[in-house]
Amino acid sequence: MFIDSRSVEEGKVIETTVCIIGAGVAGITMALEMEKQGIDAILLESGGYKADPETRDLYRGENVGVPYEFADGCRSRFLGGSSNCWGGWCRPLDPWDFEKRDWVADSGWPFGLDELRPFYARTHQLLQLGENNFDPAYWEAAIHRPDVRRHPFTSGRVRDTISQFSPPVRFGKVYRDQLLGAKSVRVFLYANALNIDTDADARNVTKVDIATLTGRRFAIRAKQFVLATGGIENARLLLSSNKVQKAGLGNGNDLVGRYFMDHPRIMSAKVNFKKEWARNKLYDIKYHYQNKAVSAHGTFISSQFALTQSVLEKEKLLNARSWFYSVFRGENTEGAEALIRAKQAVLGKDQPGYSMTGDVFTMLAHPVDTACFGLARLLQPRPLITEVKIQTIVEAEPNRDSRVTLSAKKDALGLNRVIVDWQVTELVKRTFDRTVAHIADELKRGGVADVELDEPLEGKPWPAQLEGTWHHMGTTRMHDSDKQGVVDRNLKVHGMGNLYVAGSSVFPTVGANFPTITIAALTLRLASHLGRVIKGDDATTTLVASSGLPLKSDTSESLPMAASAMHMPGDLALQMGKK
Numbered sequence: 001m002f003i004d005s006r007s008v009e010e011g012k013v014i015e016t017t018v019c020i021i022g023a024g025v026a027g028i029t030m031a032l033e034m035e036k037q038g039i040d041a042i043l044l045e046s047g048g049y050k051a052d053p054e055t056r057d058l059y060r061g062e063n064v065g066v067p068y069e070f071a072d073g074c075r076s077r078f079l080g081g082s083s084n085c086w087g088g089w090c091r092p093l094d095p096w097d098f099e100k101r102d103w104v105a106d107s108g109w110p111f112g113l114d115e116l117r118p119f120y121a122r123t124h125q126l127l128q129l130g131e132n133n134f135d136p137a138y139w140e141a142a143i144h145r146p147d148v149r150r151h152p153f154t155s156g157r158v159r160d161t162i163s164q165f166s167p168p169v170r171f172g173k174v175y176r177d178q179l180l181g182a183k184s185v186r187v188f189l190y191a192n193a194l195n196i197d198t199d200a201d202a203r204n205v206t207k208v209d210i211a212t213l214t215g216r217r218f219a220i221r222a223k224q225f226v227l228a229t230g231g232i233e234n235a236r237l238l239l240s241s242n243k244v245q246k247a248g249l250g251n252g253n254d255l256v257g258r259y260f261m262d263h264p265r266i267m268s269a270k271v272n273f274k275k276e277w278a279r280n281k282l283y284d285i286k287y288h289y290q291n292k293a294v295s296a297h298g299t300f301i302s303s304q305f306a307l308t309q310s311v312l313e314k315e316k317l318l319n320a321r322s323w324f325y326s327v328f329r330g331e332n333t334e335g336a337e338a339l340i341r342a343k344q345a346v347l348g349k350d351q352p353g354y355s356m357t358g359d360v361f362t363m364l365a366h367p368v369d370t371a372c373f374g375l376a377r378l379l380q381p382r383p384l385i386t387e388v389k390i391q392t393i394v395e396a397e398p399n400r401d402s403r404v405t406l407s408a409k410k411d412a413l414g415l416n417r418v419i420v421d422w423q424v425t426e427l428v429k430r431t432f433d434r435t436v437a438h439i440a441d442e443l444k445r446g447g448v449a450d451v452e453l454d455e456p457l458e459g460k461p462w463p464a465q466l467e468g469t470w471h472h473m474g475t476t477r478m479h480d481s482d483k484q485g486v487v488d489r490n491l492k493v494h495g496m497g498n499l500y501v502a503g504s505s506v507f508p509t510v511g512a513n514f515p516t517i518t519i520a521a522l523t524l525r526l527a528s529h530l531g532r533v534i535k536g537d538d539a540t541t542t543l544v545a546s547s548g549l550p551l552k553s554d555t556s557e558s559l560p561m562a563a564s565a566m567h568m569p570g571d572l573a574l575q576m577g578k579k
Helices: 025-036 053-059 079-084 111-127 136-143 174-181 233-240 310-316 332-348 354-367 365-380 428-447 516-537
Strands: 002-006 014-015 016-021 040-043 157-163 185-189 193-196 203-212 219-221 223-225 265-268 270-273 301-306 322-328 384-395 403-410 418-422 451-454 499-501
Touching: 016 025, 025 040, 025 079, 025 174, 025 185, 025 516, 040 365, 053 265, 111 516, 136 157, 157 270, 157 428, 193 233, 223 233, 233 403, 233 418, 270 310, 301 403, 322 365, 322 428, 332 365, 354 365, 403 451, 428 451
Parallel strands: 002 185, 014 219, 016 040, 016 223, 040 185, 223 499
Antiparallel strands: 157 301, 193 203, 203 219, 265 384, 270 384, 270 451, 301 322, 322 384, 403 418
């Protein structure tokens, strides 16, 4: 059921068992799991079914660190959250990403990869991935094409890794019908969480205060609360909820908002292929991204270079991933950029202030650049490649001083906006330098290519081409100790009895893989835990046993809503199908 919050009775207090704040990947995954377990839940979404400028503005804030965009175009404040602008890359974290490393400050998860393996397996259905297999040799054999070949690896210092592509799943579209027909879950659209209210000693959440941009105010009361609004907004809402704890909820040790991380990304070097390797598609983002030629068993895949664990340990480096990036004629020109924006507009990507008319005139003013780039992207002819570079993303090193704080400026709802201070350490620079150097040597040893390296980054200011990947992580980090983390291993806020946090803000360290699959796996794990907690608290609620295996809808009991559920009048329940 979908409910338009702008029509809810003013001052109404609505009761449920689980209140989920945020309807992105984590929030919708949690809601679907609550439905499978027959647990009454409310899912709160700030926006509607598509982007709107007034809701989008609530994300805006100030950047004071490394030049960085974190609002417009890289987050989506409507049903489905950031899955609306997600590229679909999926690969679990490496085993050592979970481990304590003596050269990486504040590294280590409370548990290892084995804890998440069964939940990673379950994400394949949720994210519409292929089989749970990331072995490069398996995929090379399955694709079986002369232009999709693994490079030789002879030094023991470099390896290749496989990522699978989700279509990508847009959660707000793909799972809309399931949410629409849910018996135990109600989705409130245009519902903005203003404050997480607690009892007098801030041990338990009592309700969440809700506001719409039209001025309507009401509240959700629940037994359990899950905060799932993203790596920046999770911290923002905890810091803003300061009526009882002046520093904000969960912030007794000044950790909320700290350790903000993203994956820094840089293009570098120049690759000169040997003739026999010049047409290989497996490692080039321009050729392996969602390309049918690089697919098997109905699954699109790509391959990246990474250093082996032994090299990371020996040289005390962070994790990283690299791939080739073919540059086409006309690329990075005004005409090419206009063409890219126009394509994104046709695909429905959120681009604030976008003008199709302006871009049409830009393309007409630069016809050669526009045509060459468009032809290259469409047909991918090798003669239109001007050069090949190496693109690398590096694991962010946890850093207390990289953080999200509150600004004195306020948004339309009266909430303090955010200040983002993204700080990237020298170890990241050294990891960029050494990763690309090792890959260059490996390519030469294997007779694949000669590589002209750029000047080292270490010891110099960050170059202008440094950019993030808009993976907002770490601001409510997980740790068994409340002195070092905001949430415990079960993602419950330290010192609180019924407030959990879901999403990449809980990552203590982040590896060098895209976070969506790990967000989904952690949320499935949290849903399993929360179901057991509720079963212990409420003997009238029957749960489907969770063994870490997929819960099939034909064997899951669908139970009535809890007696405390407030059923909305028919004129307020908007039975909205797909638009």
